[in-house]
Each structure stands twice: as C-alpha cells, then as structure tokens.
Amino acid sequence: MKQFRYIDGAAILKLDQAACIGCGMCEIVCPHRIFQCIDNKATIVDYDACMECGACARNCPVGAIFVNPDDGCGCARYILNSWLAKIFRTKLSPCGG
Amino acid sequence: MRRDNYLITPGLYCVGRPTGDSSILVTANYKLTFDLLRQELEGLDMWILVVDTRGINVWCAAGKGTFSTAEIAYQVQRARLMAVVEHRELILPQCSAPGVSALQLNKACGFTGIFGPIRARDIRSFLASGRKADEAMRSITFTLKERAVLIPVELFLLMKPLILILTVLLLLSGIGPDIWSLDRALPRGGMAALVIMLGVLVGVVLVPLLLPCIPGRQFWLKGLLLGTPVGIFAVLRFWPLVGWTAVIGMALWAMSVSSYLAMNFTGSTPYTSLSGVELEIRKGLAIQLIAAMLGLCCWLAGPFLL
Numbered sequence: 522m523k524q525f526r527y528i529d530g531a532a533i534l535k536l537d538q539a540a541c542i543g544c545g546m547c548e549i550v551c552p553h554r555i556f557q558c559i560d561n562k563a564t565i566v567d568y569d570a571c572m573e574c575g576a577c578a579r580n581c582p583v584g585a586i587f588v589n590p591d592d593g594c595g596c597a598r599y600i601l602n603s604w605l606a607k608i609f610r611t612k613l614s615p616c617g618g
Numbered sequence: 619m620r621r622d623n624y625l626i627t628p629g630l631y632c633v634g635r636p637t638g639d640s641s642i643l644v645t646a647n648y649k650l651t652f653d654l655l656r657q658e659l660e661g662l663d664m665w666i667l668v669v670d671t672r673g674i675n676v677w678c679a680a681g682k683g684t685f686s687t688a689e690i691a692y693q694v695q696r697a698r699l700m701a702v703v704e705h706r707e708l709i710l711p712q713c714s715a716p717g718v719s720a721l722q723l724n725k726a727c728g729f730t731g732i733f734g735p736i737r738a739r740d741i742r743s744f745l746a747s748g749r750k751a752d753e754a755m756r757s758i759t760f761t762l763k764e765r766a767v768l769i770p771v772e773l774f775l776l777m778k779p780l781i782l783i784l785t786v787l788l789l790l791s792g793i794g795p796d797i798w799s800l801d802r803a804l805p806r807g808g809m810a811a812l813v814i815m816l817g818v819l820v821g822v823v824l825v826p827l828l829l830p831c832i833p834g835r836q837f838w839l840k841g842l843l844l845g846t847p848v849g850i851f852a853v854l855r856f857w858p859l860v861g862w863t864a865v866i867g868m869a870l871w872a873m874s875v876s877s878y879l880a881m882n883f884t885g886s887t888p889y890t891s892l893s894g895v896e897l898e899i900r901k902g903l904a905i906q907l908i909a910a911m912l913g914l915c916c917w918l919a920g921p922f923l924l
Contacts, residue, residue: 522757522758522759522760522888522889524830525760525829525830525887525889526835526889527835527889527890527891527894528835528836528891528894528897528898529835531891531893531894531897532891532893532894533893546720546721549712549733549756550712550715550733551756552712552713552736552756552757552758552888553757553758553889554753554756554757570889571891572888572889572890572891573891573892573893574677574681574715574716575681575716576680576712576715576716577715579715579716579717579718579719580715580718580719580720580721582721589891589892589893591892594678594681594682594885594892595884595885595887595890595891595892595894595895596884596885596886596890596892596895597837597881597882597884597885597895597899598882598885599885600892600895600896600899601899601903
C-alpha cells in the first residue's frame with residue numbers, strides 16, 4: 522500500500538504510550554501496519570497511513586488508543602448523505618457497503 | 619442487483635466433514651464473501667459461522683457495527699456451538715476488528731477470538747503455519763484487479779441519474795432566441811451528452827485504474843486533473859459548432875463531473891480516512907457545484923450570443 526498515500530496529518534489517531542501494556546493487539550489488527558511493539562510498548566511507525574478504521578482502538582484492552590469515533594467510513598457519498606439528512610431532517614439511509 | 623439476493627441465512631455451516639476438533643471461521647452473510655471463503659476451503663473440514671451483517675461485506679459491516687462482538691456471541695449461542703465443538707476458539711477475519719473486540723468476545727460467549735488473515739486465500743497457510751499470519755497477510759492491498767472489479771458496479775449505479783440528467787439537458791439545449799427548437803436541442807444535447815459521458819468515464823473508469831499514478835493526494839483534484847483533457851477536447855472539437863461560451867460550459871461540466879465521481883471513489887478505497895474525506899469534500903464539492911452552475915449559465919447563454 523506504500524504507493525497509496527492520502528492527506529497527511531488528517532487522521533485522528535492518538536496513542537497513550539504510558540497506558541500501553543505491550544500486548545501487541547494493535548499491531549495484529551491494523552490493516553496498514555501502522556503499529557510496532559518496540560520494548561513492550563506500541564509505537565506509531567506510519568501515522569499518515571491511518572484510515573481511521575478503528576480496529577486498534579476497539580481491540581486495545583486498556584483503552585490506550587483513540588481514533589476518530591465518528592460513525593462512518595472514509596466515503597464521500599456517505600458524508601454527503603449525512604449532510605443532506607441533517608439539512609432535510611430525514612432519516613439517513615444506511616451505507617451500501 | 620437487489621441486495622436481498624445476496625444474503626446468506628446466518629448460522630453454522632459445514633465445509634467437508636467437520637468434527638468437534640475442527641476450526642470455526644466467522645464471516646459475514648454477504649453471498650459473495652461466503653462463496654469466496656467456501657471456495658478457498660475446498661478439501662478442508664471446517665465450520666463456518668455466518669453472522670448477520672444484512673448482506674454487507676466484513677469490513678464495511680465491522681465499520682458500521684453490524685459485524686460486532688455482540689452479534690457473534692448471539693450466533694454462537696443460537697448455533698449451540700458449545701455443544702458442537704470441544705475447543706473454544708473462533709477464527710475471525712482481520713477486517714472484522716473495527717467492530718469486534720477479541721477480548722470482550724471471550725467474556726460474552728466463552729469463545730476466544732483469533733484474528734486470521736485479511737484474505738480468504740491465505741487461510742490455508744494461516745492454519746498450516748500454526749495460526750500465524752505474516753506481514754503480507756495482514757496488510758490490505760488495492761491492486762489493479764481489485765480496483766477494476768469495482769468499475770461495473772459504479773457504472774451501473776450511475777445509469778439512472780445519468781439518464782435523468784441527460785434528458786433534462788436535452789430539453790435545456792433547445793432553448794434559444796426563438797424560445798425552443800428541436801433542431802437545436804438534438805445536436806447540442808448530443809454534444810453535451812458525449813462530453814459529460816466522457817467525464818463520467820474519466821471519473822469512474824480512468825481514475826480507479828490509474829489511481830496510484832495520478833499526482834496529488836485529494837481525489838477531487840485527481841478527477842479534475844484527468845478531466846481537463848476532456849475539457850480541452852470539448853473546446854477544440856465543438857467551438858466551431860456551438861460557439862465559445864457554450865463550449866466553455868461543456869468543458870466545465872466534464873471537469874466537474876470527473877472531479878465529483880473521483881471524489882466518490884473514496885468510498886471504495888481501503889486507505890481514505892473519514893477525517894481526510896471530510897476535509898477534501900468541503901472544498902471539492904463547493905468548486906464542483908460552482909463549476910457546474912457556471913457551465914449551465916454558459917450553455918444556456920450560448921445560443922443567444924452566436
């Protein structure tokens with residue numbers, strides 16, 4: 522995936538290294554290989570590759586990882602629909618997937 | 619293309635002749651996912667636990683919370699898995715991790731979740747190597763083939779809105795100093811349709827295919843960049859026929875259409891973050907709307923200025 526890079530500095534991803542217990546779950550689940558456990562502590566080695574899927578945060582046993590919690594994927598049409606739903610006060614149709 | 623036809627009934631399924639020691643794979647109830655998984659397991663004896671994701675694939679369902687810890691625990695109990703197998707282990711697709719906490723799964727149903735590889739075709743080597751997935755198996759990819767298979771669906775979904783837009787455009791193309799004439803509507807409407815369809819092809823076909831080679835990070839800019847040659851083509855080819863004003867309108871349409879459709883492709887990629895997409899569509903959409911409106915003004919004004 523190295524040839525695919527998205528907007529730098531955009532992703533909301535925070536790792537609290539002091540809370541980390543070095544279990545390595547984030548390293549396992551990340552589809553973009555952003556984490557590496559070095560000396561029993563998770564480290565973010567490629568921050569800008571984060572797509573905010575939230576797998577790491579969901580599987581961190583001590584809640585040391587924070588990812589943009591907004592529901593939804595990185596999908597323009599979904600964001601547009603959510604804006605339209607807000608404007609017209611209609612129910613948001615679920616994402617097609 | 620109704621999604622209902624792509625549902626698998628949730629529950630426990632067999633591959634080969636599984637026993638109480640056989641591994642259990644968990645997957646979504648999207649038919650294409652299920653079929654692919656079954657194909658890859660040919661010759662093995664295993665269980666497949668299908669959870670209810672309303673016909674959505676694993677990753678999107680996990681992102682939206684339907685492929686969840688609670689749903690797996692529910693299906694485990696419904697299938698009485700405790701009585702079916704002796705072990706207490708579920709192999710989960712890695713891409714279900716946004717929705718499934720392996721730790722909480724154990725508390726919820728007594729089964730330990732182990733994250734398997736991303737792709738079904740790696741399951742065999744994952745099992746053979748003692749449940750170890752290497753870096754490649756854990757990394758998402760977006761190959762030319764993976765991008766190409768998305769194109770027909772996108773084109774199909776565009777058919778209805780495109781026909782509607784082109785019909786309206788055909789009607790608007792007839793407006794002129796003599797109010798409306800079919801002799802004006804048909805050739806002008808045809809030209810506009812051709813240019814817009816070229817813009818569509820650029821946004822839906824060319825952008826996905828060439829994605830890693832197109833300069834820039836933001837998708838609306840990638841689409842705009844590739845749409846520019848279509849705009850230039852429209853100007854060179856049609857200005858003697860419809861005049862400068864109208865031809866600029868066409869070029870603006872082609873570019874805003876390809877830019878908009880490229881931006882929409884963010885929903886199909888496995889690397890665009892929600893924060894990033896939100897950032898780019900604010901600017902992208904504003905510029906696309908202004909360009910399309912300006913294009914419409916140019917197009918409508920054209921016949922009066924000839």
